[in-house]
Amino acid sequence: xxxxxxxxxxxxxxxxxxxxxxxxxxxxxxxxxxxxxxxxxxxxxxxxxxxxxxxxxxxxxxxxxxxxxxxxxxxxxxxxxxxxxxxxxxxxxxxxxxxxxxxxxxxxxxxxxxxxxxxxxxxxxxxxxxxxxxxxxxxxxxxxxxxxxxxxxxxxxxxxxxxxxxxxxxxxxxxxxxxxxxxxxxxxxxxxxxxxxxxxxxxxxxxxxxxxxxxxxxxxxxxxxxxx
Amino acid sequence: xxxxxxxxxxxxxxxxxxxxxxxxxxxxxxxxxxxxxxxxxxxxxxxxxxxxxxxxxxxxxxxxxxxxxxxxxxxxxxxxxxxxxxxxxxxxxxxxxxxxxxxxxxxxxxxxxxxxxxxxxxxxxxxxxxxxxxxxxxxxxxxxxxxxxxxxxxxxxxxxxxxxxxxxxxxxxxxxxxxxxxxxxxxxxxxxxxxxxxxxxxxxxxxxxxxxxxxxxxxxxxxxxxxxxxxxxxxxxxxxxxxxxxxxxxxxxxxxxxxxxxxxxxxxxxxxxxxxxxxxxxxxxxxxxxxxxxxxxxxx
Numbered sequence: 001x002x003x004x005x006x007x008x009x010x011x012x013x014x015x016x017x018x019x020x021x022x023x024x025x026x027x028x029x030x031x032x033x034x035x036x037x038x039x040x041x042x043x044x045x046x047x048x049x050x051x052x053x054x055x056x057x058x059x060x061x062x063x064x065x066x067x068x069x070x071x072x073x074x075x076x077x078x079x080x081x082x083x084x085x086x087x088x089x090x091x092x093x094x095x096x097x098x099x100x101x102x103x104x105x106x107x108x109x110x111x112x113x114x115x116x117x118x119x120x121x122x123x124x125x126x127x128x129x130x131x132x133x134x135x136x137x138x139x140x141x142x143x144x145x146x147x148x149x150x151x152x153x154x155x156x157x158x159x160x161x162x163x164x165x166x167x168x169x170x171x172x173x174x175x176x177x178x179x180x181x182x183x184x185x186x187x188x189x190x191x192x193x194x195x196x197x198x199x200x201x202x203x204x205x206x207x208x209x210x211x212x213x214x215x216x217x218x219x220x221x222x223x224x225x226x227x228x
Numbered sequence: 229x230x231x232x233x234x235x236x237x238x239x240x241x242x243x244x245x246x247x248x249x250x251x252x253x254x255x256x257x258x259x260x261x262x263x264x265x266x267x268x269x270x271x272x273x274x275x276x277x278x279x280x281x282x283x284x285x286x287x288x289x290x291x292x293x294x295x296x297x298x299x300x301x302x303x304x305x306x307x308x309x310x311x312x313x314x315x316x317x318x319x320x321x322x323x324x325x326x327x328x329x330x331x332x333x334x335x336x337x338x339x340x341x342x343x344x345x346x347x348x349x350x351x352x353x354x355x356x357x358x359x360x361x362x363x364x365x366x367x368x369x370x371x372x373x374x375x376x377x378x379x380x381x382x383x384x385x386x387x388x389x390x391x392x393x394x395x396x397x398x399x400x401x402x403x404x405x406x407x408x409x410x411x412x413x414x415x416x417x418x419x420x421x422x423x424x425x426x427x428x429x430x431x432x433x434x435x436x437x438x439x440x441x442x443x444x445x446x447x448x449x450x451x452x453x454x455x456x457x458x459x460x461x462x463x464x465x466x467x468x469x470x471x472x473x474x475x476x477x478x479x480x481x482x483x484x485x486x487x488x489x490x491x492x493x494x495x496x497x498x499x500x501x502x503x504x505x506x507x508x509x510x511x512x513x514x515x516x517x518x519x520x521x522x523x524x525x526x527x528x
Contacts, residue, residue, distance in 0.1 A: 050441075075443075076443040076445045079440070080442070082443075083442075092438065093434075106231045107231065107442060107444035109448065155442070
């Protein structure tokens with residue numbers, strides 16, 4: 001699903017690369033934790049997959065596309081296959097739960113018949129049935145993150161990227177979110193989650209990628225947060 | 229599509245004051261620009277009719293003419309006529325010499341004042357024979373004029389350029405004045421549109437961010453902004469076009485054409501062309517600043 005071949009990313013005006021010579025492959029349906037300190041390159045890693053940047057060197061394949069040569073105008077089509085969730089939810093204020101999720105389908109031109117079917121289905125999946133008409137300001141943090149996950153997943157993407165999805169949530173709520181991500185992963189969606197939450201990583205026992213100063217220092221199946 | 233239209237409408241309402249400002253600036257600048265274009269076409273028309281055709285007219289004596297080198301009560305003799313012709317043709321500044329007889333002059337007079345009361349005021353006998361001189365370089369008319377004035381049998385030397393120059397310089401000043409002012413205003417309108425759209429895009433930056441993230445196409449993201457500025461510009465074009473057409477009917481068609489029938493006047497085809505040009509300018513004026521202002525938000 002995702003292949004990094006010797007990928008290096010420099011930012012303009014910086015001597016040290018944000019990512020250096022990354023080689024790895026993430027298969028379809030895998031669940032991967034991305035760990036490392038702030039500034040270790042996690043965000044760059046995720047943004048390369050989203051094709052917000054191009055690799056400076058090396059080749060990156062996502063969903064069968066070579067992102068280095070992917071045409072600018074094909075980027076939206078790529079992003080329709082990737083759902084994204086952030087620490088700060090990024091919901092639209094003044095819109096209801098339903099509207100926030102439907103927005104993601106409206107703006108890619110889905111017919112309203114499809115929207116009317118997919119949005120309630122997805123809201124049920126994330127456990128928000130009955131709260132469709134609530135404004136997101138009225139929701140708890142956990143519920144807001146569920147809305148964000150519903151929005152990311154409503155188009156049934158092949159890949160779900162989660163950048164610190166539990167960073168603003170208490171441990172109990174985080175467990176709920178992780179269960180949800182796990183359920184999504186079981187529906188054959190590749191999940192890549194950047195996190196600082198050692199408890200979650202240690203409990204889930206999934207593949208762990210650790211970045212340190214832009215280099216991949218650990219790639220461990222059924223791994224833990226901190227290596228010994 | 230419905231989403232885009234709704235966004236456009238809410239954008240227009242949210243920025244109502246700015247939208248009105250854009251419409252006012254656009255319509256005023258385009259009206260001025262249109263006036264400039266019409267003036268310029270009018271100048272060209274008049275020039276084509278008068279200026280390029282006739283350079284210097286040398287009017288010959290008749291029985292009733294006085295002044296110049298005419299002998300009282302005597303028309304120019306054939307010998308004098310020949311002398312004038314060969315003298316003019318020998319001048320290196322002269323390119324061509326035409327002879328226009330009384331009868332020809334009267335026919336032209338009749339043609340020009342066909343529908344005018346002035347037509348009845350002259351007879352063929354009142355017209356004069358003349359030489360019409362085309363110059364090698366129209367700027368150097370002084371030498372030829374003074375040479376002609378010295379020849380025998382000449383009542384008057386008229387350099388039409390001398391008469392028309394002040395008219396044309398006034399028209400040209402008008403033309404460049406309106407075009408120059410309109411360009412400044414067009415610049416103001418472009419900056420205003422760009423600011424308005426930048427503000428609108430900033431207000432909606434969260435939506436735009438999410439649209440990009442979920443894979444909305446650039447065109448889809450851009451559409452509400454494009455429509456917003458396009459609608460404002462098109463209203464401006466309509467107002468400006470209306471002002472130009474109204475001016476044409478009230479000033480040119482109803483007043484000027486009747487008052488100065490000797491001059492050619494701009495017609496419906498020129499108005500159509502001008503409205504077409506300002507419509508094109510108006511559309512570019514809205515689209516280009518919009519694309520520039522939203523570029524930052526659309527960079528993938």
